[in-house]
Amino acid sequence: MTSIPLRIARLSWRIRLRGVSVTGGGLVLLALLMALNMRLGDIPLSVPEVIAATFDPGDAGHFVVMELRLPRALTGALVGAALALSGAIIQSIARNPLASPEILGITNGASVLVVAGVVASGSAYGGVSGLLSTLGVPALALLGGLLGALIVYSLAWRRGLDGYRLVLVGIGVTAVFTNVKFWLLTVGDVNDTGRAMVWISGSLNGRGWEHVQPVALALAVLVPLTLLGTCSLDALRFGDDTVTALGVRMNRSRSLMIFAAVLLAAVATASAGPIAFVALAAPQIALRLTRSGQPPLLSSAVAGAVLTTGADLIARTAFSPLELPVGVVTAVLGAPYLIHLIWRARK
């Protein structure tokens, strides 16, 4: 496959044409899905109606498109991109296709605090669920995610960071979080359990502009930074000795990339809950479509956005008036596609 070298100052990248075409195709698909997302719903709109509603504040559909559908679709796309990017970084560093932000304790740390919050203040016992649901849950999720990652990271650090040890420590810490979460689910009233289950499945229901902003900000800062880091990420896939010999400051680059991955996943989880499977599947899907050696960052992000947006479209409209959490649909959509790709590659 042809590729073009790109050099800026002391940094150089190899731009692979296949990667560019996959990313471009993904962006087109994403735009189509977003447009569909604007049209479909309880109040179906035609294309001219959507356009009128977008630009004319007095239009009847303005509220539906600009305050309900657009922020929700944007949250979905951005969260999907952030999760996938995070997953791609972690899979590269751990050199393991099964690794994902869950291994770093982010998603489960967030889930524990949120489930604890929901169960403790449960509506079934007349708690303060109103305030908690608007402000408390994202804050708890962000706190839990960062705390979880901090625990895993500091326990895994011992005279440097070893990808293998990180994974093993992550298994242990995640096991604690997961089981505490399960236990909390059995403690509470079954109604609270239901509400907590919706959150820990990942849902985009009722997401507004206030959910778009943090993820957009995180992506705007972190995407350029992680792209700068791809040079060292490419080197990190060799063995530790080779990496050192290549002159990469191993611990520093690993820590910086992991920090970026943690921030991306934590912010995404705070906005939409731990949407399952995107972080794991999107990099693997992008890897197989671009036929590269390790998960490509940009294509992974686009794949994650497409997957999440498509899944939310189905979650929102397929069983109307009933609405499923988007995290339930991402796996139903993503898993068969990943299986198809594995199938095709093996033939």
Add this chain to the structure above:
Amino acid sequence: MSATAVVPRLHGIRHRRLLILVAMVAALLLGMVLSITIGSKSVPPADAWHALTAPSGTEHDIIIRSLRVPRTVLGVLAGLALGVAGALMQGHTRNPLADPGLLGVTQGAAFAMVASIILLGTSSLLAYIWFGLAGALIASVAVFALGMVGGRGGPTPVTLALAGTAVSAFLYALTSALVLLDEQAMDVFRFWQSGSIAARGSEVVWQVLPFILAGLVLAMVNAPGLNALSLGEDVARSLGQNIAMTRTVGVAAVTLLSGASVAACGSLAFVGLVVPHLARPLSGTDHRWLLPYSGLIGAVLLLVADVIGRVVAPPGELEVGVVLALIGAPFFVALVRRRKPVRL
């Protein structure tokens, strides 16, 4: 090193390994005694012995024979099964993140049980278990078939692992969708997924026993082949190994072992995932020793965790799955930090 120096050293290793094995069996017996005597109602060992050998229908006899013994036996069986299955799965996929659930067993069982509650209105534990077992078998056959696609010598590790994750995620999503739509199923599911060996009764033990015994035999048969495979598929082939056969036997063993224990005890993912990492520093990478070590450590861990769960939060009990993670994981993390991990 000369040949005469190597032979005594090998004897030394063998001796040490046997000693460790004996110590583990002793620990398991101790764990069983604890599990039979300790609980919300403590039974003195003398009464427990009386109940086991010459029951006369006293209160202690009934507690021991109808509650504690089935619970202890199930704990031993499930611990053995999950530990061995975990070691097998990590060996076959050569991935430290692999657990028996990776074949789709756990989620297959969960989906089948939840679906049976919602669609057929199943409500007895004995019936759930048959559905769980069937779901586990179907899911793992599907994962194995996917991993096999186009492969000449059985499924490759990465393909098998990814196919397993994909199928598991798919089934988990379907299960959550069903559970979110049906409150009664949610109530069963949330207790199932936290994992427990309490209140299962001896019928359940007899139900899963043949599957677990068959799985343990298959696993030990599989050990030498797995040792050869860990040298790499090409080397294994040149050593005369039938790779497809070895993989198939291994997957069959994992399916039987984890399918049966998951159906009976719910999701106890921690045992299969962590125990092999605890056993590997003691046994090295030789699966003939790693498998029994993993099984015994799994059984001891499960029993001890269950006993702790009974006494830690009186008058209630903490599910064994929760206790396992709470006491096992810090121990595991400390071990990972202290030693250089034995890589697969």
